Structures are given as C-alpha cells and as structure tokens.
Amino acid sequence: MRFSRLCLTAFLASLALGAPAQAQRSGHPDEALFRAIYKELVEINTTESSGDTLAAARAMGDRFLASGFPAGDVAVLSSGPRKGNLVARLRGTGAKKPLLLLAHLDVVEARREDWAFDPFTLQETDGFFRARGAIDDKAMAAIFVATLIRLRAEGAAPERDIILALTADEEQADSPHDGARWLLENHRALIDAEFALNEGGGGTMREGKPVSANVQLAEKVYRSFRLEVKDPGGHSAQPRRDNAITKLAEGLVRLADFDFPARLNPVTSAWLNIVTRLESPQIKAAYAALAAGDNRPEVIAPLTSRTSYNTQIRTTCVATMLEAGHAENALAQTARATVNCRLLPDEDPAAVEETLKKVVADPRIAVIALGTVVESPASPLSPQVISAVEEIAGEIWPGVPVIPTQSGGYTDSRWLRKHGIPAYGVSGIFSEEGKSGVHGLNEQVGVQQLFDGKMFLYRLVKRLAGAG
Numbered sequence: 001m002r003f004s005r006l007c008l009t010a011f012l013a014s015l016a017l018g019a020p021a022q023a024q025r026s027g028h029p030d031e032a033l034f035r036a037i038y039k040e041l042v043e044i045n046t047t048e049s050s051g052d053t054l055a056a057a058r059a060m061g062d063r064f065l066a067s068g069f070p071a072g073d074v075a076v077l078s079s080g081p082r083k084g085n086l087v088a089r090l091r092g093t094g095a096k097k098p099l100l101l102l103a104h105l106d107v108v109e110a111r112r113e114d115w116a117f118d119p120f121t122l123q124e125t126d127g128f129f130r131a132r133g134a135i136d137d138k139a140m141a142a143i144f145v146a147t148l149i150r151l152r153a154e155g156a157a158p159e160r161d162i163i164l165a166l167t168a169d170e171e172q173a174d175s176p177h178d179g180a181r182w183l184l185e186n187h188r189a190l191i192d193a194e195f196a197l198n199e200g201g202g203g204t205m206r207e208g209k210p211v212s213a214n215v216q217l218a219e220k221v222y223r224s225f226r227l228e229v230k231d232p233g234g235h236s237a238q239p240r241r242d243n244a245i246t247k248l249a250e251g252l253v254r255l256a257d258f259d260f261p262a263r264l265n266p267v268t269s270a271w272l273n274i275v276t277r278l279e280s281p282q283i284k285a286a287y288a289a290l291a292a293g294d295n296r297p298e299v300i301a302p303l304t305s306r307t308s309y310n311t312q313i314r315t316t317c318v319a320t321m322l323e324a325g326h327a328e329n330a331l332a333q334t335a336r337a338t339v340n341c342r343l344l345p346d347e348d349p350a351a352v353e354e355t356l357k358k359v360v361a362d363p364r365i366a367v368i369a370l371g372t373v374v375e376s377p378a379s380p381l382s383p384q385v386i387s388a389v390e391e392i393a394g395e396i397w398p399g400v401p402v403i404p405t406q407s408g409g410y411t412d413s414r415w416l417r418k419h420g421i422p423a424y425g426v427s428g429i430f431s432e433e434g435k436s437g438v439h440g441l442n443e444q445v446g447v448q449q450l451f452d453g454k455m456f457l458y459r460l461v462k463r464l465a466g467a468g
C-alpha cells in the first residue's frame with residue numbers, strides 16, 4: 001500500500017530535524033462562522049449526568065436550516081430524554097454512494113471544582129482553546145458542520161451525497177442510546193454510506209513539531225469476563241487447600257503466564273513497517289520474522305517485550321478486579337475476578353472464551369462473558385482514502401508521514417465497521433502526546449492546530465466526495 005519509502009524517509013527526517021513550520025492560518029471568511037459553531041457546541045453541556053445532546057443536535061440543526069439546507073435534509077432524532085442525534089445531508093449528483101461524516105456530541109463528565117476554569121465556557125488563552133470537548137469530539141463536530149455549510153455556500157456539486165451524523169452517548173459503554181448504533185439499527189437508510197470519516201486518528205506532535213499524521217483503520221474489540229469460584233466455605237481455623245480464593249488465584253496465575261499467539265493484520269503490518277525502522281536491529285529482525293509468519297516466542301521476544309508493540313499484535317486478557325470473602329475469620333464462599341480482554345479485530349470472541357476456559361484449566365472456575373461484544377473488522381487500506389490523506393497532509397505538513405493505526409480502545413467506528421461501513425479515523429488535528437487532557441482535566445487544543453485540522457478536513461471531504 002501507499003505507506004511508501006518516501007514516507008519512511010520523511011519520517012526519519014522529521015524525527016531527526018523537526019518538521020517544517022506549520023502552514024499559516026487560512027484567514028478564510030468562514031473562520032468567524034466556525035468559531036461561533038465551535039463555541040456554541042462546547043458551551044452546551046452534553047455530559048450524561050446533567051447535559052443534553054438533544055439541545056446540541058437542535059442547535060446544529062437550526063444552523064443548517066438557517067444557512068439554507070432544505071428541511072427534508074436536516075433531521076433531529078431522539079432516542080430518549082436528553083438523547084439527540086442530528087443527520088444532515090448535502091446532496092450530490094448521486095454518481096457514487098454517500099460519504100458519511102461522524103462525530104459524537106456527548107462529552108465525558110467534568111466537574112467545575114476539579115478544573116482550573118469553567119469546563120463549559122470556551123477559553124482562548126496562550127494559543128489554546130480549552131474546554132471539555134475542545135477536542136473530543138466537538139472539534140471534529142464543529143469542523144464538519146462548518147464544512148458542510150461552506151460547501152453548500154460555494155455551490156459544490158459533489159459526486160456523492162455528504163451525510164453528517166452528530167450523535168449521542170459515544171462515551172457511555174454499551175448504551176442503547178449510542179447514536180451511531182441507534183441510527184444504524186433504526187434509521188440505516190439515513191446514514192448509509194460507502195465509507196465514513198470519524199475521530200480516532202489525530203496527529204502526534206513532539207516538542208511542538210508534528211511527527212505523524214495518523215489514520216485509524218482498526219480497533220481492538222473490548223470483551224470482559226467474570227471468573228468465579230463458588231465454595232461451601234467454612235471456619236478459617238479449619239482451612240482447606242482447595243478454598244475458593246486459592247483456586248481462583250491459581251487460575252489467574254495460569255492466565256498471567258499465557259500469551260495469545262502473535263500475528264499481524266494489514267494495518268499493524270503497515271504500522272510496524274514504518275515505526276520499527278528507527279528501532280534496534282533485534283526489533284527489526286523480530287518484525288521481519290513475524291511478517292514472514294514466524295511467531296515463536298523466542299524469535300519475536302525483542303518485539304513483544306515492548307508493551308506498545310506486544311498489545312498491537314495479539315489478543316490480551318488481564319485480571320483487572322478481584323472480590324472474595326465475607327468475613328475475616330471465614331473461608332470464602334465466593335471468589336470473583338474481572339478479566340478484561342482486548343481482541344484483535346478478526347478474533348472470534350467465542351474462541352477467546354474457550355481459550356480462557358482451557359487456560360484457567362479448572363472446572364471449578366466458571367468463565368462468564370460480560371456485556372456486549374461489538375465485532376468490528378479492520379477497514380480496508382483503501383487507496384482512495386489513503387492517497388487523498390497522504391496528498392493533502394503532504395501539502396499542509398510537508399515531510400510528516402501518514403501512519404495507519406489500530407487503536408487499543410474503541411470509538412463509534414466499531415458500530416460502523418460491524419454494520420459494513422468502513423470507517424477511517426482521521427482529523428488532521430495535532431496534539432502533544434499525553435497533553436490534550438482528553439477525558440481528563442483542562443482539555444485543550446492548539447488554536448493553530450485546530451485551524452490546520454479544519455483546513456485539512458475541508459479539503460479531504462471535498463476530495464473524497466468528488467467535489468473538486
């Protein structure tokens with residue numbers, strides 16, 4: 001695929017020398033409109049506890065109507081109180097199947113007393129926008145709204161419809177109100193598309209220099225299990241070796257000693273091909289061996305001893321919670337562990353359950369699957385999408401490589417992929433590793449980085465929709 005040698009050379013150069021200065025702000029007349037949309041969205045509280053995504057969906061719907069979108073192409077849909085979704089459509093010629101732009105309206109909780117400022121009043125200081133949702137995900141939501149309004153004002157006649165879906169409850173695990181899921185299950189025709197753009201793949205900066213533009217093509221699949229041992233219990237002055245806690249602990253040790261087999265998929269293969277080039281000869285050799293199909297633990301140890309690589313190339317399961325016993329002086333009647341697994345995108349969840357049973361190797365340890373599993377295959381490395389990203393990113397951030405990624409966590413792309421709509425996580429919004437405050441305190445995005453991302457997404461949407 002097109003993660004070419006050119007990219008690699010640029011990648012090395014960018015790490016060694018620092019990438020060239022960023023593009024200057026466009027100063028386009030729609031900047032004021034974008035600022036107003038962004039501020040309005042951020043300042044509508046959309047947390048689960050006290051917020052309202054329906055209010056946000058209505059506010060954006062009103063903006064589309066005010067800018068001349070026909071009422072029939074703007075739909076506000078609610079799945080319950082304070083749960084709102086907006087679907088807006090910019091009509092194309094219909095020559096091709098639609099492009100879907102997805103962003104979620106809800107945000108993670110933010111308590112005023114924990115923050116340095118009111119999280120629901122947009123701050124602009126020191127070259128940063130700060131607020132809850134400043135990035136996740138109101139940056140992309142506002143950019144998409146402004147982009148659609150701008151394209152319509154410019155009289156764009158794309159080859160395909162461009163559909164925007166702004167949705168509820170992405171941040172609530174397993175929510176029936178998850179807007180992406182709910183729209184797919186109840187209003188599929190409204191958002192049906194050939195492929196989609198979503199969050200999940202921003203840009204990485206180090207010391208102020210952009211070092212990679214990421215395109216997220218896959219996510220590991222989330223699946224938790226309960227391991228449980230029941231026992232009659234008894235007096236702790238008369239202990240038995242086969243008590244519930246000891247049995248469970250022994251099973252957990254066997255699990256800790258077990259590794260699912262390592263293997264590559266097209267996304268992790270393309271990713272490792274780029275990122276291991278700067279690594280030691282041992283790591284390079286381990287990657288080459290794995291790429292050639294040799295996954296013997298001793299051969300790939302240089303790769304798997306690094307957690308960030310290891311977790312990309314295999315399914316992992318780890319005990320995350322423990323609970324047992326009812327009294328200090330009694331043998332436990334119940335011992336339970338929660339085991340959280342992150343499956344490779346093409347792993348069979350039923351097979352993982354069977355493997356866990358074999359690994360704990362004790363019929364007294366019940367293995368019980370928890371929650372919903374959302375199987376989401378990797379999106380294909382579409383040359384159409386990847387080459388458009390490479391070309392536009394290359395113009396805005398010359399020398400910065402485009403890197404395909406697989407996330408350890410998930411976004412709403414899992415629902416799209418599950419339902420057969422390939423999703424691409426790409427935003428062109430760069431941030432310093434670990435400094436964005438996403439899901440944490442004092443969430444922030446650089447003003448320049450946000451406007452660069454806006455310019456990038458406008459051009460990408462236009463290109464992918466066939467609007468010149």
Ligand SMILES: [Zn+2]
Pocket residue numbers: 104136137170199411
């Ligand atoms: Zn998000």
